[in-house]
Amino acid sequence: MGNLVTMDDLSNDDIIAVLDDAERLVPVARGEILLPLLQGKVLANMFFENSTRTRMSFETAMKRLGGSVLNFSSVGTSVSKGETLYDTMQMIDGYADVAAIRHPRQGAAQYSADAVRIPILNAGDGAGNHPTQTMLDLFTIRQAHESLDGLNVVLVGDLRYGRTAHSLSHALVRFGASLTLVSPTSLKMPVEIVSDLRSHGADVTETESLNEQITGADVIYMTRIQKERFPDEEEYTKVAGIYKIEATDLVGAKEGMIVMHPLPRVDEIAPSVDSTKFARYFQQAFNGVPTRMSLLCRSLGVKVPKKVK
């Protein structure tokens, strides 16, 4: 109940409802309207791995709604003394009403959800899932294209370890997207994910080359090739920096096309793109706030009013 571990925890109708709520919460996310829906509630930010954006936007989201936040970091705590995740989560079960968890091991969020009574929001587990990121991505896509239905989405970069790409592609095919997966062979989308996407009836194309994909795209979703996920340096240097977009590459792009990136970027998107009408990644980072506000309300069973004022 109230958990968000993978996108399977949300039906298409749930997704739309969360996005609708998030849309109405935008002025609250900006601090223009005071709406203390979560007053007296406590969010535990359980980050067993570093994060800037996700952790901070959860914190802002909770505080903008009048709630408070416990920030946990695994450095210099009982975890470094060998405490199990199970025990750590038992403690938090007694201190907070909801927890966001980021953990280097895949499956940690499901495990935590099974271990405690409070709702768990998966804020990234290893190379597994990152559904709150997916929700803010969907929010950004819908904002630009008005609907999520039947878009051509090009996902680029590290599709093997990139959990963002995994969760997002699962969600998009449920809305009839056609996906083009652009990655070096060593970083291809895991076969079981591709097979899932296809079994949803999705049109999925895998390629190593980005150039030809630009003109047909409604969304180009760039990802960083994550050095920390590579077993060795040599494998990393082979593929680092292979996909780069400059403003000039976007000349033939569709009118409403958007370029997204979960950030931080390294050199996948040149600064020249920032000032084009296509750039949407900073907006996307802000969208994490209203989307996570909406998800926090859902987890805690709090209704977002139809009129926010």
Next chain:
Amino acid sequence: MTEMRRVTAIRNGTVIDHIPSGYAMQVIRILGIDTDRATPVSLVMNVPSDKIGRKDVLKIEDRELDQEDLDRLALIAPAASIAIIRNHAVAEKMKVELGDDLLNIARCSFSNCITKNNHEPLPQRMRVISRDPLEVRCYYCGCGQEIDELIENII
């Protein structure tokens, strides 16, 4: 020619028929049959079968399989038929059945799975996605399991 004539009849024990050809040794391993000990085990490998092409058959003396054995056996030999032999006669027949949710049957093979931390008090858990062809994923990390690897990882 029947298996009856290929190997000696047993007085008490279990016959496991319709094991996929070549997997009898794995079955011996997962059933925890101590091959150094004196329990006689007869093994028939690669005999023709009407049901599954070629098959292996195992006859284990003085051991009756229980439900837990059958659940693990289901991963290797989903079509197996089991006969419990008492006093030279078939006393009971059983089929294996592969559940949707496999609790503490096999370990996940993915090196970065949360289940790799031995200190965590969690059950090993797999989800059966499809039976034919067999597709099994870790309940926690979602990773698909290579079937041969999964068989190696049976607890």
